[in-house]
Amino acid sequence: MSKKRKGDETSDINDDKQSTQTAANEIGSAAPSVLSEVKKTPVKASDSSLEDTLFHPNLISPLDNDRIRINSGFTRDSERLKNDNHEYEYDAVVVGAGPAGEAAAMKLAKSGKKVVVVDARSQVGGNSAHVGTIPSKALRQSVFNLINYRRDPLFSQGLDYYQVPLNKVLTKARKVVRNQVDTHTRFYERNQIEVRHGWASFVDNHTLHIELGDGLGFETITFNKAIITVGSRPYRPDLLDFDHPRVFDSDKILQMDYVVKKIIIYGAGVIGCEYASIFTGLGYKVDLINNHDSLLSYLDKEISDALSHDFRQFGVLVRNNEEIEKLETYDDCVILYLKSGKKIKSDAILWSNGRSGNTESLNLEGIGLKANSRGQLKVDDTYRTEVENIYAAGDVIGWPSLASAAYDQGRCAAAFMVGDEDAEPVSSVPTGIYTIPEISSIGKTEQELTDEKVPYEVGQAFFKHLARAQIIGERSGVLKILFHRETLEILGIHCYGNHASEIIHIGQAVMKCGHNLEYFVNTTFNYPTMAEAYRVAALNGLNRVF
Ligand SMILES: Cc1cc2nc3c(=O)[nH]c(=O)nc-3n(C[C@H](O)[C@H](O)[C@H](O)COP(=O)(O)OP(=O)(O)OC[C@H]3O[C@@H](n4cnc5c(N)ncnc54)[C@H](O)[C@@H]3O)c2cc1C
């Protein structure tokens, strides 16, 4: 009779596994499912058939017939690259390899679909990686570093102040773009997603024409379903001659190769404000022409005011409620005439007044679709267009026109396409504006809560009082938490200051988890940190409640 000793329970489990494995091998099922079976079946010490069995480890012999098969249930690889049951070459085609297209393609591939991505550029990444988010943020970072360097007395003594050519600071941005393209190219490769380069247009609901360029002619492919993720491009009114070397939009500005002293930025949306920060940081004088009566009027009013104040401090001349009448271009300058009668002379103009969806070249008539006047497509809650097998996501559907949301929308569109039951359309998106300093927010503004007659209260933390902010030399900045004065539910968070776009995510997570303001008071924050602003703001707000 065997004796029970330390580890007996383990030996029982192993013994049980052994016997189950033998049975499993006979019917060809996989070892891993056996292991999970073992965990579910507790072994009783009094089981007499096991008591006589000695403990021994599971020995693997390459000479026996045990083989771990790929179709064990752990992976769907075996199903990948097999078409669904239909007559077309591909289960799905994704038109556009920006964030929306990439996310859609990844989700489709992971769901076992045969997918092809078509993009007009010779590299993946979309406008986001080539001319939008990535180069502008990398450029901003270089300018931010330059500003800090100039401000720091350790480095700035004896430093000649000169205007830095945009092209010079763009060197770093180009490197980041290249790295991003490499990273995203690998994603497609690793997931065995075919990528074709050329301009796509629809022949009909199941056929795509691809113009290959470079005299290579064209090809046609057939597909069961499609996702349109063609993104957007700067809106170019006929009023301006964009071929002139002093007239730029946000794509063309990345090619500017001369130094200017003054620049007009027409359009004070997100792009206009971000570039106003970049150009003043480079030492240029900026005239920022705003069609509205305040900057980024959808933001918290105090934050919009703080941005205007800081812009003025840094030499941006903000001109509100103005509209273009005409632009004259000369070899050595441009002159902007405004409807108010003003005229502004400058070295160049950056037009940043909105974007249009890239739908013209898609031959939408071929599939019975029509875009709106801004080239955007209408979709339902599942990202399906009015044509049953055609979906759309990203900038081409309009709101919110952000890379962050485009990625989620693309993934969700594909999830709905493959019938995922838990897919949810994108609804709450944080704002992240990379001016210097940054702005970020989530939830409602004071104006919205006042209009809705919600009894809210405000908690504030000014960065200049935080130890971490003082250490890193942060001069301006504020975190505002708006909360319901009775339930303490967090209703909105608004942040102005460097790292705002990171700081906001702490609040976003807390809101999403359903915690109220007390979370920030009952949680110990690292010290010194910028995150500590949440505790300071929460206490400040609670002190107002009576
Ligand atoms: C200057 C600037 C800064 C920005 N900064 C930010 C930021 O900081 N944060 C943020 O979240 N968002 C930012 N955005 C917005 C962000 O870039 C867009 O929301 C994002 O690129 C949209 O992604 P998308 O997948 O819809 O399309 P896109 O990135 O526009 O990609 C679409 C792709 O489709 C291709 N395509 C178009 N038509 C065809 C066709 N007929 N056939 C084949 N291919 C075609 C294009 O070549 C392109 O590669 C910024 C935008 C700009 C312009």
Ligand SMILES: NC(=O)c1ccc[n+]([C@@H]2O[C@H](COP(=O)([O-])OP(=O)(O)OC[C@H]3O[C@@H](n4cnc5c(N)ncnc54)[C@H](O)[C@@H]3O)[C@@H](O)[C@H]2O)c1
């Ligand atoms: N940090 C960021 O998140 C970030 C940075 C830059 C750009 N973006 C995205 O890029 C988009 C474009 O930014 P923007 O600053 O150029 O413009 P915007 O969308 O903020 O609009 C600026 C102005 O142009 C008008 N407009 C927009 N599209 C138009 C069109 N097709 N025809 C005529 N007028 C039009 C608008 O009504 C507005 O008055 C934004 O929607 C923004 O989401 C985001």
